[in-house]
Amino acid sequence: MKEKKLKIAIQKSGRLFEDSIRILKDCGISIDNGKDQLKASARNFPLEVMYLRNGDIPQYLTDGVADIGIIGENLIVEKGEDLEVMQKLGFSKCRVSLAVPKKEAFDGLESLRGKKIATSYPNTVRQFLDQNKIEADLHIISGSVEIAPSIGLADAIVDIVSSGSTLFKNNLKEVATIIKSEAVLAASPKMDDDVRKIASKLQFRLQSVLRARESKYVLLNAPNEKVDEIIKVLPGMRSPTVLPLAQEGWSSLHTVIEQEKFWEIIDELKAIGAEGILVCPIEKMVL
Template structure:
């Protein structure tokens, strides 16, 4: 039986979020402690637990068919690897930072400077596009200490909350790219495994839509119903059902979570009552 081979990060937050995504897609993984490979009991899939930086090469070589990986790593090492889906978690930035004591005006200030980074290709491309030449020091691991020990004038690294930069007295000055977890596809994937990828991607899209939405139920006076319905989006249109109390209706719909509170405030002003909000597990279109 053909199985699709997926790589995920061996440890860390991306590992946990990737396993949760597979779980939400109904894929159960039989995974013992410290296993480097595991199988799903209910989907034709093998899971490879790999170092994040090694995953692009495994994709290029066709050792794995797909991977959940940070977009930043793919940009640095992935070359022509295709992104099938952006997954919306593990968001971060790849940024240039300098000591807080450094006077900074523009990217031109990096001309001739020493920059410590684990992302030399990304930095080189960015600076070249800006017409800037710098001396790159490639460091695998924590680069934040480099300016403090005199190894570099600046750094390029992943920035999530910014707390690590703050602790090392550094300031973010240039955001080179924004990144999130993505589903990447090997250029050597077979057609048979592409069919399995389509099935998995359908499930992933259903999960992602659900994560972005809330199911809303409310009671509306019929006299205000038309106004309330104009405020409500829906997958096709809101569902309206009569209540036992004459003159009132129950309205059901789906609201994007980013617009949720704005819509709720407008509904209350329009006379909606008894507003209930429920999470959505899956949303299949």
């Protein structure tokens, strides 16, 4: 009986491609792909990779041609509302935002009434306008949306924004965020049970990698009389490890700290009396 493989669709080029390949590699998956291949197999995991245009991935998932895919949340809103989000992946964060010319006054969403809006995301914009009971005309553009106001095609635009530099260069200002987005692992509604078991194994590896990326391993020394106070500050997975040092009256404490809380906690530890604080990256964190 032929071994079943999990078919994953990823962007063949662009901002999602490199991060998608990197996270699969961090999951211990080795992919045999040559230059310009559109399909490749993993050597050490039942996985087949399909390299597709980003905008085509939702349809491949909906049709069951691909079992899972790495795409932006914004594309699920735009093209794949029937797709299941298995896992948020924490990279390629951006937002779909409304922007208008810098010189134009913007007095809230009501000022969009009757105006022309250029976008590559018509379904997302229509939902946003309907939710806010605003009637406006949409001008659908497949690329270079930012130029639309300057050539008279539109009064405003809705597009993906990361740093905002492209808007700035085109004399536009961001006035409202419609949705926030990041890369996600999305699943086809047609995936069968056997393939879903493989997808669950991949998701388990992804979760271990993501937890590690979001955490730091911290080792510190402290006088024994400060240990209890320090333990109250440290947020270990269960509780910090405490080991006696060769120097009498001192202990070494080991724990894991979330990246977003790291500096706040380090400042507290120093104030209490922690010394010799070492910070190490974590490759994987399996719970």
